[in-house]
Amino acid sequence: MSMRVKLAVIFVVLAFGCKRETVSPVTPALVSQAEFNLVASGGNCSNTNVQGGYEVSIPTGINDFVIVQVNVTAPGKYVVSTPAINGLSFSDSGTFNSTGVTSIFLKANGTPLSGGNFSFALNAGSSVCSFEVSVFDPSLSTIAENDHMYFGNPSNAAAIIDSANNYLMRKPYYSISYSRDMGKPNWVSWHLYASDLGNTPRLNDFRPDFTLPAGWYQVQSNSYSGSGFDRGHNIPSADRTSSLSANSATFLMTNMIPQAPNNNQLTWASFEDSLRRLVNGGSEIYIIMGNYGVGGTGSYGYTTTVDNGRVTVPAYIWKVAVVMQNGINDSARVNANTRIISVLVPNDNNVSSNWKGYRTSIDVIEAATGYDLLSRMPAALQALIEAKVDNL
Ligand code: MN
Ligand code: MN
Numbered sequence: 583m584s585m586r587v588k589l590a591v592i593f594v595v596l597a598f599g600c601k602r603e604t605v606s607p608v609t610p611a612l613v614s615q616a617e618f619n620l621v622a623s624g625g626n627c628s629n630t631n632v633q634g635g636y637e638v639s640i641p642t643g644i645n646d647f648v649i650v651q652v653n654v655t656a657p658g659k660y661v662v663s664t665p666a667i668n669g670l671s672f673s674d675s676g677t678f679n680s681t682g683v684t685s686i687f688l689k690a691n692g693t694p695l696s697g698g699n700f701s702f703a704l705n706a707g708s709s710v711c712s713f714e715v716s717v718f719d720p721s722l723s724t725i726a727e728n729d730h731m732y733f734g735n736p737s738n739a740a741a742i743i744d745s746a747n748n749y750l751m752r753k754p755y756y757s758i759s760y761s762r763d764m765g766k767p768n769w770v771s772w773h774l775y776a777s778d779l780g781n782t783p784r785l786n787d788f789r790p791d792f793t794l795p796a797g798w799y800q801v802q803s804n805s806y807s808g809s810g811f812d813r814g815h816n817i818p819s820a821d822r823t824s825s826l827s828a829n830s831a832t833f834l835m836t837n838m839i840p841q842a843p844n845n846n847q848l849t850w851a852s853f854e855d856s857l858r859r860l861v862n863g864g865s866e867i868y869i870i871m872g873n874y875g876v877g878g879t880g881s882y883g884y885t886t887t888v889d890n891g892r893v894t895v896p897a898y899i900w901k902v903a904v905v906m907q908n909g910i911n912d913s914a915r916v917n918a919n920t921r922i923i924s925v926l927v928p929n930d931n932n933v934s935s936n937w938k939g940y941r942t943s944i945d946v947i948e949a950a951t952g953y954d955l956l957s958r959m960p961a962a963l964q965a966l967i968e969a970k971v972d973n974l
Contacts, residue, residue: 769872810880814841878929
């Protein structure tokens with residue numbers, strides 16, 4: 583090939599290549615695409631209405647959405663969405679059937695990661711604006727007096743599906759950190775005061791907890807049958823006798839652990855009775871009950887699981903009670919002299935009925951579990967209060 587022919591070939595290749603790259607993609611004619619603008623757009627989206635409650639770690643639901651007014655100039659299909667910020671985004675799609683001002687409902691999607699105010703930019707049609715969403719962070723906020731988790735969340739349990747083995751369930755009568763894979767709570771936390779104690783009889787309506795996320799195994803009322811272990815309440819039936827619904831709530835299987843019968847019926851029952859006597863004597867008590875380890879000894883000997891492996895039998899069971907005289911401003915009143923009763927009992931049918939022999943310090947329970955109990959108390963106070971062993 584002569585130089586002239588080579589250059590000609592190169593020129594043709596380059597020209598062809600360049601031409602191919604400069605061809606514009608063919609845009610299909612979207613005849614049904616709507617044309618519309620945000621009403622009163624620019625800066626803040628005026629007329630925007632943010633609905634719902636946004637809380638850290640709580641997935642958004644059907645009540646969480648934003649209403650925005652738009653002016654439709656050409657009916658058709660539309661898609662509107664915001665970028666994800668702080669784990670949240672908002673979107674809507676549908677069809678505008680006529681021209682004029684109408685509302686779109688941007689559904690909230692996702693789970694907020696942290697608290698604060700977050701601005702979401704909204705592009706719709708040829709207009710742009712933004713709206714603000716406030717996300718509540720319970721760990722930073724003032725928790726209501728007598729909240730079941732008033733003195734803290736020992737394991738930073740979260741109400742998100744990814745936290746399957748430290749899954750937070752905030753219920754009206756108590757709060758739980760639940761383990762899906764162990765089929766039992768890690769801990770249950772509740773406030774007990776005189777008005778919780780009434781005349782409602784024990785309902786015994788043991789049942790699965792239907793509020794667990796879809797697809798999770800629900801421990802059944804008969805899951806412990808024949809195992810040699812009791813369905814051991816965390817929050818006791820007798821701590822919720824003010825109404826039928828209060829008592830019934832304690833019989834959800836998410837509130838149960840496989841507990842050695844003597845541990846449950848003797849040691850634990852007498853400790854629970856002692857706490858209720860304190861309440862009847864003018865105290866209010868914040869209680870956290872939990873368990874850890876694998877393997878216990880029930881009526882038929884040692885085992886690690888029941889229900890064909892779906893429920894883990896814990897090795898140890900603990901409880902911490904913060905006992906205060908009835909009153910208000912509990913976080914301000916608690917001090918180094920506040921009575922703390924902590925017990926740690928093996929899940930063994932050979933335990934003593936005398937719960938006082940199992941008293942220990944919170945420090946011991948924290949070391950064994952890795953939890954931070956009473957984490958909402960000042961660190962200096964925790965250091966004092968958590969080293970104490972009750973001796974009254
Ligand atoms: Mn109180
Ligand atoms: Mn602590």
